[in-house]
Amino acid sequence: MLLKKILGHLINCKHATRLVSRDQDESLGRVDRLLLKLHLAWCAACLRFDTHTRFLREAMQKYRE
Amino acid sequence: MPAADIAAQLETHRGYLLRVAKLQLRDEALAEDVVQETMLAALSGSGFSGKSSLKTWLTGILKHKIVDAIRRKQREPVIASTLDDECDIEDLDELFRGPFSSWSTPPADWGDPEQALNRREFFDMMDFCLEKLPPNTARVFMMREVMELESAEICKELTITANNLWVILYRARMSLRECLEKNWFGGGEARA
Numbered sequence: 001m002l003l004k005k006i007l008g009h010l011i012n013c014k015h016a017t018r019l020v021s022r023d024q025d026e027s028l029g030r031v032d033r034l035l036l037k038l039h040l041a042w043c044a045a046c047l048r049f050d051t052h053t054r055f056l057r058e059a060m061q062k063y064r065e
Numbered sequence: 066m067p068a069a070d071i072a073a074q075l076e077t078h079r080g081y082l083l084r085v086a087k088l089q090l091r092d093e094a095l096a097e098d099v100v101q102e103t104m105l106a107a108l109s110g111s112g113f114s115g116k117s118s119l120k121t122w123l124t125g126i127l128k129h130k131i132v133d134a135i136r137r138k139q140r141e142p143v144i145a146s147t148l149d150d151e152c153d154i155e156d157l158d159e160l161f162r163g164p165f166s167s168w169s170t171p172p173a174d175w176g177d178p179e180q181a182l183n184r185r186e187f188f189d190m191m192d193f194c195l196e197k198l199p200p201n202t203a204r205v206f207m208m209r210e211v212m213e214l215e216s217a218e219i220c221k222e223l224t225i226t227a228n229n230l231w232v233i234l235y236r237a238r239m240s241l242r243e244c245l246e247k248n249w250f251g252g253g254e255a256r257a
Contacts, residue, residue: 012167013168018231021234022231024234025209025216025231043167045172053238055179056238056245058179059178059181059182
């Protein structure tokens with residue numbers, strides 16, 4: 001549990017949200033993808049941001065239709 | 066199909082096309098020109114195969130007309146300078162604080178946001194939030210999400226770097242998320 005928390009802190013929320021956004025536009029490198037995954041496993045706020053960002057894409061697709 | 070029928074069918078989509086063009090170009094007169102060009106191209110062209118919907122086909126034509134218009138506008142120095150301002154990310158840093166740069170105000174629970182997609186008012190709110198974005202930020206976001214241009218294409222059209230593009234899209238997503246949370250998902254009435 002502690003290890004998970006430490007690993008989750010390798011990147012902070014500011015950094016994580018930038019990765020979440022970039023993930024929508026290109027494929028992240030292996031390191032970034034891993035760091036993001038570790039952070040999202042630990043951080044409920046950023047996990048929500050990830051959900052909201054994906055929802056935004058879906059909403060814009062609907063917007064077009 | 067007689068030409069008059071086609072024209073009448075095209076006309077039903079004019080409102081939508083104009084809305085998209087206005088959001089992207091932020092210039093009412095230019096948006097109307099671009100939509101008019103799209104209508105004319107649609108009437109004279111024989112490209113509509115009936116495989117996709119008429120609206121999808123029209124959006125495809127509009128996409129090219131908008132990109133052309135932006136390309137012409139891009140030569141005006143005003144656009145380039147405001148684009149630089151919008152690439153500055155410092156002001157977004159205040160959303161995070163503390164030693165771990167964690168959220169000042171963490172995102173709220175949106176419940177089941179999918180339900181909003183069935184409501185017309187939700188898309189009116191989306192328009193409101195899109196209009197609140199800085200002009201170039203909205204334009205880039207629309208190119209990416211509505212026109213579905215790839216990152217590389219957008220960078221090429223607007224002559225911006227990949228890094229600038231991420232910053233702009235990040236800003237757009239942060240702001241839209243916040244705006245929707247405040248005005249739609251935060252209010253009790255919207256969820257009912």
